[in-house]
Amino acid sequence: MLNEETLIAGAIATWSSNLDRANKLFCGLDEAALQKQVAPHRNRLVYLWGHLAATHDRMLQLLGIAERVHPEFDAIFLSSPDRASTLPPVDVMRAWWAEVNRRLDASLRELKSNDWVARHTAVSEEDFATEPLRNRFSILITRTNHLAYHIGQATLATK
Amino acid sequence: MLNEETLIAGAIATWSSNLDRANKLFCGLDEAALQKQVAPHRNRLVYLWGHLAATHDRMLQLLGIAERVHPEFDAIFLSSPDRASTLPPVDVMRAWWAEVNRRLDASLRELKSNDWVARHTAVSEEDFATEPLRNRFSILITRTNHLAYHIGQATLATK
Numbered sequence: 001m002l003n004e005e006t007l008i009a010g011a012i013a014t015w016s017s018n019l020d021r022a023n024k025l026f027c028g029l030d031e032a033a034l035q036k037q038v039a040p041h042r043n044r045l046v047y048l049w050g051h052l053a054a055t056h057d058r059m060l061q062l063l064g065i066a067e068r069v070h071p072e073f074d075a076i077f078l079s080s081p082d083r084a085s086t087l088p089p090v091d092v093m094r095a096w097w098a099e100v101n102r103r104l105d106a107s108l109r110e111l112k113s114n115d116w117v118a119r120h121t122a123v124s125e126e127d128f129a130t131e132p133l134r135n136r137f138s139i140l141i142t143r144t145n146h147l148a149y150h151i152g153q154a155t156l157a158t159k
Numbered sequence: 160m161l162n163e164e165t166l167i168a169g170a171i172a173t174w175s176s177n178l179d180r181a182n183k184l185f186c187g188l189d190e191a192a193l194q195k196q197v198a199p200h201r202n203r204l205v206y207l208w209g210h211l212a213a214t215h216d217r218m219l220q221l222l223g224i225a226e227r228v229h230p231e232f233d234a235i236f237l238s239s240p241d242r243a244s245t246l247p248p249v250d251v252m253r254a255w256w257a258e259v260n261r262r263l264d265a266s267l268r269e270l271k272s273n274d275w276v277a278r279h280t281a282v283s284e285e286d287f288a289t290e291p292l293r294n295r296f297s298i299l300i301t302r303t304n305h306l307a308y309h310i311g312q313a314t315l316a317t318k
Contacts, residue, residue: 001291
């Protein structure tokens with residue numbers, strides 16, 4: 001294995017283990033359990049879950065690997081805070097979460113090293129010329145961190 | 160820049176930006192503010208801070224890059240839960256946190272690609288032969304995630 005392949009495999013493994021953890025946290029919860037807040041007056045679990053699903057949905061586009069699943073939910077989970085919108089039914093959220101992560105998982109393993117160091121779709125060729133770290137790999141590792149950040153919060157409500 | 164160097168630079172940049180965030184969260188807090196809990200009956204900020212410092216202190220050894228600073232604090236922040244031990248004074252914690260992260264920062268930038276894909280010190284050569292992802296790079300990205308996980312929690316008490 002080339003060094004670059006080993007590094008990428010390590011980052012994907014860390015992404016996957018965080019996703020496993022999120023699946024265990026969220027996927028078994030019923031409607032009532034999803035209403036719990038991570039701390040008094042803070043986000044509810046259902047909102048955090050949707051926020052993560054929307055973030056991962058956006059990754060499909062940022063990485064240029066697949067069509068988005070529910071871009072219309074960005075308004076609920078990315079542009080608005082919790083309690084500002086009517087949320088989708090839990091079965092819709094569950095299917096959305098599964099489908100987004102299925103498309104990601106299938107594609108992440110297909111990308112080659114040169115794809116990972118290439119720019120993501122939200123940066124222009126011009127900007128990328130001077131900021132080469134704005135690549136697909138940075139999307140993977142910063143979104144893994146984003147996932148860990150909210151898992152840390154969600155854990156507080158589910159222990 | 161070789162692909163492998165770009166990937167490593169991206170991971171170090173993400174580590175650094177999480178560390179900046181932790182510095183902003185913890186370093187300006189006084190003794191009273193550090194007593195806040197992230198949620199009712201959950202860890203206090205001072206414990207999370209020490210837990211992160213101890214984790215980063217252990218990284219020095221796991222990466223084989225420098226002597227540890229306060230290994231004796233593992234008993235307080237890694238082996239015991241919050242409220243089980245008398246904690247070090249805040250000025251000692253502040254100096255510890257700064258020194259650990261200073262040693263890490265200096266060393267991370269010195270490591271070459273071949274160093275990053277080499278085993279960390281807690282895995283045997285025998286195990287590493289069949290589990291090549293147990294390398295220094297995995298320590299960097301999993302500990303960045305660990306940092307993000309607890310930053311997510313600490314933010315709940317400091318907003």
